[in-house]
Amino acid sequence: MRHTHFIITGLFLFLPAMAAAQALEAAAYIALFEREWQLLQTVVVDWLHACSQLIQGIPKGDEWKVVFSTGLPLVLLVPLRYLSRGFSRWLTGYLSGWHNQLVSGDIRHKGLRALTRFVTSITPLVPWLLLLWVALVLPRLSASDFGLGGALPLLFTVYVAYVLVNLSLEWFLLSACQGAGNYLNNDTTALLEKRAHSVTSWLLLPWVIITLSEYLLQSSVISQLIGALVWLFSWLMLSYVLHFYREQLVLNLKRLTPERFDSLVEPLSGGRLTVLLLPLLIPLNLILFTRAFMEQLLGEFAWYQRLSARWFRMRNQLQEEDDEDTSVECTDDNYLRWFECYGEGEYPIIKTGLSEIFQRHYSSWHSDRGDDNVLMLTGEPGIGKKSAVKRFCKEVEANEDDVRVAMLEIPARTLDSTSLYSLVGEQLEIDLAEGPVALATANEAIPPTVFVLNNAENLFLADVGGLDGWQALLSLTNARAGNVFWIIVMNNQSWAYLCNVFGRDYQMRNVVRVKRWTQAEIRSLILSRNQQSGYRLRYDDVLMDTRAPANNSLRNAEQRYFSLLWDASHGVPVTALRLWQESVTTRRNEVTVKVPRIPAGSRIEKSGSNQSFILAAIVTHGTLNTAEIMRVTNLSENVVRFSLKATLEDDIVEKGEDGRYRITALWYHTVVSILNRMNMLHE
Numbered sequence: 001m002r003h004t005h006f007i008i009t010g011l012f013l014f015l016p017a018m019a020a021a022q023a024l025e026a027a028a029y030i031a032l033f034e035r036e037w038q039l040l041q042t043v044v045v046d047w048l049h050a051c052s053q054l055i056q057g058i059p060k061g062d063e064w065k066v067v068f069s070t071g072l073p074l075v076l077l078v079p080l081r082y083l084s085r086g087f088s089r090w091l092t093g094y095l096s097g098w099h100n101q102l103v104s105g106d107i108r109h110k111g112l113r114a115l116t117r118f119v120t121s122i123t124p125l126v127p128w129l130l131l132l133w134v135a136l137v138l139p140r141l142s143a144s145d146f147g148l149g150g151a152l153p154l155l156f157t158v159y160v161a162y163v164l165v166n167l168s169l170e171w172f173l174l175s176a177c178q179g180a181g182n183y184l185n186n187d188t189t190a191l192l193e194k195r196a197h198s199v200t201s202w203l204l205l206p207w208v209i210i211t212l213s214e215y216l217l218q219s220s221v222i223s224q225l226i227g228a229l230v231w232l233f234s235w236l237m238l239s240y241v242l243h244f245y246r247e248q249l250v251l252n253l254k255r256l257t258p259e260r261f262d263s264l265v266e267p268l269s270g271g272r273l274t275v276l277l278l279p280l281l282i283p284l285n286l287i288l289f290t291r292a293f294m295e296q297l298l299g300e301f302a303w304y305q306r307l308s309a310r311w312f313r314m315r316n317q318l319q320e321e322d323d324e325d326t327s328v329e330c331t332d333d334n335y336l337r338w339f340e341c342y343g344e345g346e347y348p349i350i351k352t353g354l355s356e357i358f359q360r361h362y363s364s365w366h367s368d369r370g371d372d373n374v375l376m377l378t379g380e381p382g383i384g385k386k387s388a389v390k391r392f393c394k395e396v397e398a399n400e401d402d403v404r405v406a407m408l409e410i411p412a413r414t415l416d417s418t419s420l421y422s423l424v425g426e427q428l429e430i431d432l433a434e435g436p437v438a439l440a441t442a443n444e445a446i447p448p449t450v451f452v453l454n455n456a457e458n459l460f461l462a463d464v465g466g467l468d469g470w471q472a473l474l475s476l477t478n479a480r481a482g483n484v485f486w487i488i489v490m491n492n493q494s495w496a497y498l499c500n501v502f503g504r505d506y507q508m509r510n511v512v513r514v515k516r517w518t519q520a521e522i523r524s525l526i527l528s529r530n531q532q533s534g535y536r537l538r539y540d541d542v543l544m545d546t547r548a549p550a551n552n553s554l555r556n557a558e559q560r561y562f563s564l565l566w567d568a569s570h571g572v573p574v575t576a577l578r579l580w581q582e583s584v585t586t587r588r589n590e591v592t593v594k595v596p597r598i599p600a601g602s603r604i605e606k607s608g609s610n611q612s613f614i615l616a617a618i619v620t621h622g623t624l625n626t627a628e629i630m631r632v633t634n635l636s637e638n639v640v641r642f643s644l645k646a647t648l649e650d651d652i653v654e655k656g657e658d659g660r661y662r663i664t665a666l667w668y669h670t671v672v673s674i675l676n677r678m679n680m681l682h683e
Contacts, residue, residue: 379514382574417472436479457494496683516571
């Protein structure tokens, strides 16, 4: 009872005090409104007084003050509007012309191509962003000194902001429709632009009112109240225009959020009250558009393509192929034949720029028949070295009647100089028993000849006495025989070994390292052959983006697959063709494409050092037989045969009909990566 008495007594004392405080606060607000109302009346009276002075006569010395107080400078907004639009048209045209010049110039630099895309996307906004910056740096005039006319810079800023909002709203609605997969024809696009323009036009007058109230009343309670009403009106107008595209906004939001949030997102696509929440979706949709734009902007860069492919593997937990696939799947041999070999016969040719390089060196030699007549071509196995040289030789034979083409496939392990002199002399139709002296002597009798030596890695063996064949070739290429243009083809690991033995600068002056193919070139290689096969492509569900619109899902799946294929093949076309064969299955006239699988390197790492030495020897020399492996590695025959049997069973190496072992295309880069980590290779 005592506690209750204290509580009741406290309430009787507290309630009157709280009522008195509220009364004082209300009185303060009333007094504040009265003062601001008087300020507003003063502003109106000053304006009327300035207008009367302008009509009856301006006192001497107050001309500028009276003119500004009447608001006459605001008439300049009309010519400023037309000047701004003229400047916008001129600058937009200039930027578009500059962009067209860059594009028509066959841009090869990836960063410059990405920059042109960025410039294209923001071209309509650039003039108005520049004008907004100019308007913001203009000095702000005081209302007490300049009156209503001093609001000219502020109102010009409002007009520029209005145009930017109009353009941005059009872009946002167009992006929302395109992101949702909606096709916009001329009529729907015109309707969208009309709605955006109508809404922003309704917002212009309230924005002018709030700007003038802030300027004249100096952030008073009345100006804040006007501002709150204006922002509420702006929210309602934005909700009004967005409700026409609420379905597209929700579809885009689903693409951004995980599937488990669909139950929270779907109510936004219907209902009257939820219309008021639609402006909240703008920043979320902007995140999606920014992500898509950055993917398009960075899509040309190899590092980003590689990063996105590996991130997709990690995100979807696509592990390397450790276990054999037990599912029963088959692929039509008639389809696979289109992907058996690279760049021969009826297959489409993908231009990678090698022909231009050959032509430049060949033209330099053909013009003066000088001593700069040796071209070394090196690259990874399967990169397309031999195919490019053969195409170039066909062009020379077709266009040059006075130049002969000779091509020599160097037999396996041609290790002595006598054998090489005999082979070269047979092709040049001269006796080279005396070596380079005989070649220099017979130079005048030799017709202009393009002489191609394929498989030059067969001229050496990494052992004592195994370099005579390569030294003999160097002596021939250094002989003064200007009528012979040498093209020597060798894989990159063999060339790296020879450079470490002889020195890189003392062998060949002109060395062309064949670059890995780009993702676009790998895609063209695969899709052009698939088109000739007549089969229709279908991508596995893992590659399909179920959250994307139906018309974008196939394109996204194709982009994702070729990013994975390009990363797995390291840009080597033969490896890409092999991975394609392994990742497709056929049914009738339809091909189902699955994620390309990368062989797991754990088998090699667990196999021991002997197998690593054997694999390193094969990689360095290209191909070796059992006896040559024993000679290079100094391992016993039973150890070599046991390791070769294990690698054959794992499909790491393959044995040709000539009894020689080579690394398979699927395993080559995995093997090279592991051996490089062990510092067992020369490149």
